[in-house]
Amino acid sequence: MAELTAAALGLVPKVLLHDHLDGGLRPATVLELAAEIGHELPAADAESLGRWFTESADSGSLVRYLETFQHTVAVMQSAENLRRVARECVEDLAADGVVYAEIRYAPEQHLEGGLTLAEVVEAVQAGFEDGQSASGRSRGRPIVVRQLLTAMRHQANSREIAELVVAYRDRGVVGFDIAGAEAGYPPTRHLDAFEYLQRENAHFTIHAGEAFGLPSIWEAIQWCGADRLGHGVRIIDDISVEPDGSVSLGRLAAYVRDKRIPLELCPHSNIQTGAAASIAEHPIGLLVQLRFRVTLNTDNRLMSGTSMSREMGALVDAFGYGLDDLQWMTVNAMKSAFLGFEERLALINSVIKPGYAALR
Numbered sequence: 001m002a003e004l005t006a007a008a009l010g011l012v013p014k015v016l017l018h019d020h021l022d023g024g025l026r027p028a029t030v031l032e033l034a035a036e037i038g039h040e041l042p043a044a045d046a047e048s049l050g051r052w053f054t055e056s057a058d059s060g061s062l063v064r065y066l067e068t069f070q071h072t073v074a075v076m077q078s079a080e081n082l083r084r085v086a087r088e089c090v091e092d093l094a095a096d097g098v099v100y101a102e103i104r105y106a107p108e109q110h111l112e113g114g115l116t117l118a119e120v121v122e123a124v125q126a127g128f129e130d131g132q133s134a135s136g137r138s139r140g141r142p143i144v145v146r147q148l149l150t151a152m153r154h155q156a157n158s159r160e161i162a163e164l165v166v167a168y169r170d171r172g173v174v175g176f177d178i179a180g181a182e183a184g185y186p187p188t189r190h191l192d193a194f195e196y197l198q199r200e201n202a203h204f205t206i207h208a209g210e211a212f213g214l215p216s217i218w219e220a221i222q223w224c225g226a227d228r229l230g231h232g233v234r235i236i237d238d239i240s241v242e243p244d245g246s247v248s249l250g251r252l253a254a255y256v257r258d259k260r261i262p263l264e265l266c267p268h269s270n271i272q273t274g275a276a277a278s279i280a281e282h283p284i285g286l287l288v289q290l291r292f293r294v295t296l297n298t299d300n301r302l303m304s305g306t307s308m309s310r311e312m313g314a315l316v317d318a319f320g321y322g323l324d325d326l327q328w329m330t331v332n333a334m335k336s337a338f339l340g341f342e343e344r345l346a347l348i349n350s351v352i353k354p355g356y357a358a359l360r
Helices: 006-011 027-037 046-057 062-067 069-074 079-095 117-138 158-167 187-199 214-223 233-238 251-258 267-272 284-289 308-319 323-336 341-359
Strands: 014-020 098-105 144-152 173-179 205-208 228-231 239-241 247-249 263-265 294-296
Touching: 006 308, 006 341, 014 079, 014 228, 014 294, 014 308, 014 323, 027 046, 027 069, 027 079, 062 069, 079 098, 079 117, 079 144, 098 173, 098 341, 117 144, 117 158, 144 158, 158 173, 158 187, 173 187, 187 214, 205 214, 214 228, 214 233, 214 251, 228 233, 233 239, 233 251, 233 263, 233 284, 247 251, 263 284, 267 308, 284 294, 284 308, 294 308, 294 323, 308 323, 323 341
Parallel strands: 014 098, 098 144, 144 173, 173 205, 205 228, 228 263, 263 294
Antiparallel strands: 239 247
16 A cells, blocks of 8 residues: 555554563574674574575474574573673564564573573663663654564473563563474463462463364463463464355354454464465455454564564565554554553553654
8 A cells, every 4th residue: 555665564564472581582693692602693694684584484394494593592592692692682673663572482491601691681681671771762753662482382391481480570571482493382281370360460472273183272361361372373273264255253253253352473483384385375365354362473573584574564465454453563562561550551552653643
């Protein structure tokens, strides 16, 4: 659409709920930090390295996709490096027009350099604060960023990470997540962590319905009590479209829609991992049409070679969305954030809606 040029999309206020810290590094930063620690990389310059990440992730396999992270995680094993990566993450998001973001990562993957779990969280928080200060004051791009702490579903540390969430929830951490390969590692393996979080009135999202189907979504919601679904794209398997165009929802899909359970959809990432064949065929089109609580996200900006502007632009091109549609998804995301109610409302009424109105 004429009104939504690349320049206009860069100015659109954006809210990001599903973005991995270790999946969003700048290629140049990976090169520099890897050289300092003697970690061997598959490419020698930033452009080639960025292309390698994208091509390696573009395999149609979630397992292969996850293997690319060995290089980014390797350079995130010191407080100094974590702080730098976190700061650059915030700066990059702010430059893309993101006004609120929840960035997730697994603290247990950053202990090889001798850091404790608490020191990892504090280093990331310091970087987030650096980035927010620099973006807001010197660059005129104010942004609010919070942490989601992730436990790996194939490990047995979820209760410890859940306790870390509660310990730091007034110091930049707003929620919990589990991630990793879904097949063979159902969320119910971590019931102790989820029950603890519920007792502590803490928020959590669960990676479910990305590479695995409806049982993963059902367990995440009905057994574990997830506030949001990380991806959740396979809810489409419980929706039938008849030849005449009529649509019927199965009981699980109807429940997710009726309860307004947010879906953290990541279109380009889903194509890479085989959850969708193309943007035009991505379930997000039907899910928006059916008014599920759809939110738009990047997942891993480095591996997908993406940004929020690119994700929005792809939907504009594929489905003809305009500013009203993008605002609807942005407000959905802000309503679904783990930030306090008054802060969410303030961002919607003082930042997001005026930002879209100005573009109109």
